[in-house]
Amino acid sequence: MGKQEPKNSRFTQQQLPAWRPTLTPAAVSGMLFAVAVVFIPLGAVCLGASNSVDEVRRSDAGAGVTCELTITPRRTLKAPVYVYYELQNVLQNHRRFVKSRSDDQLAGRTAHDATFCEPKAYVVNSTDGVKREVNPCGLMAWSTFNDTYAFEVDGVTVPVNATGIAWRSDVEEKFADYAPANVNEDPSTRGGRAIGPSVSRDERFIVWMRTAALPKFRKLWGRIETDIPAGATVRVRVDNAWNAYAFGGSKALVLSTTSFLGGKNAFLGAAYLAVGATCALASAVFLCPGKR
Numbered sequence: 001m002g003k004q005e006p007k008n009s010r011f012t013q014q015q016l017p018a019w020r021p022t023l024t025p026a027a028v029s030g031m032l033f034a035v036a037v038v039f040i041p042l043g044a045v046c047l048g049a050s051n052s053v054d055e056v057r058r059s060d061a062g063a064g065v066t067c068e069l070t071i072t073p074r075r076t077l078k079a080p081v082y083v084y085y086e087l088q089n090v091l092q093n094h095r096r097f098v099k100s101r102s103d104d105q106l107a108g109r110t111a112h113d114a115t116f117c118e119p120k121a122y123v124v125n126s127t128d129g130v131k132r133e134v135n136p137c138g139l140m141a142w143s144t145f146n147d148t149y150a151f152e153v154d155g156v157t158v159p160v161n162a163t164g165i166a167w168r169s170d171v172e173e174k175f176a177d178y179a180p181a182n183v184n185e186d187p188s189t190r191g192g193r194a195i196g197p198s199v200s201r202d203e204r205f206i207v208w209m210r211t212a213a214l215p216k217f218r219k220l221w222g223r224i225e226t227d228i229p230a231g232a233t234v235r236v237r238v239d240n241a242w243n244a245y246a247f248g249g250s251k252a253l254v255l256s257t258t259s260f261l262g263g264k265n266a267f268l269g270a271a272y273l274a275v276g277a278t279c280a281l282a283s284a285v286f287l288c289p290g291k292r
Contacts, residue, residue, distance in 0.1 A: 035276070070233065116138070
């Protein structure tokens with residue numbers, strides 16, 4: 001036992017000098033006030049940044065195969081203007097949907113387990129009856145969002161840039177530069193379109209393949225590089241191919257600018273303000289004479 005005893009020192013005997021602060025009401029009030037001083041201005045800045053984002057949303061629910069949406073922004077949308085499609089009641093995070101893909105295949109590795117892609121691992125040619133591998137395979141790739149949008153601002157056609165909309169790490173590391181084969185190009189089925197010119201160069205496909213966590217989500221479709229003036233008439237021709245209505249879902253088109261914090265989201269600023277206000281109120285309570 002003697003050899004197992006710790007060295008007799010002030011550290012092992014817990015005799016080092018220590019500071020034991022006394023939490024008096026005045027000290028607690030001061031700490032809470034300091035938190036409020038930091039959080040309230042920070043919340044105001046975050047909320048102001050969110051309010052500076054201009055956003056226009058239009059639903060295309062109930063539209064036909066081809067429809068036209070008219071948008072008139074109240075304030076000038078400064079370039080770049082981001083074009084999003086918004087889906088609701090679409091469960092991209094469903095276990096079967098998430099598992100139905102092959103990351104090895106997407107990365108260009110020849111050896112991969114096709115069983116992960118069921119039920120869309122192979123297709124049978126209706127002419128010769130030959131079974132061919134789907135590449136990229138799986139339900140996620142098979143149901144790629146295939147609506148398209150064409151924009152006119154006051155009668156002038158405006159191009160939409162589809163480069164630089166996906167995460168750089170996805171483009172460079174997770175998706176290889178190869179030509180797809182046997183993908184779902186049947187317009188009569190839900191989702192599916194030609195992918196290309198190669199997998200890594202189709203950034204709209206890469207954006208779709210990044211799974212959404214909630215049943216209501218937005219995904220970036222493109223970017224308009226010119227300002228859209230306030231009061232301008234924006235006409236959007238929608239080729240409405242992705243059938244969200246068959247299962248009770250809905251779709252919408254969103255045009256949005258950004259701030260230094262990103263898109264429009266008031267939650268962060270509101271959370272900071274709520275915490276700061278709560279701390280300020282608690283600080284005042286601790287300073288009340290009856291609470292000392």
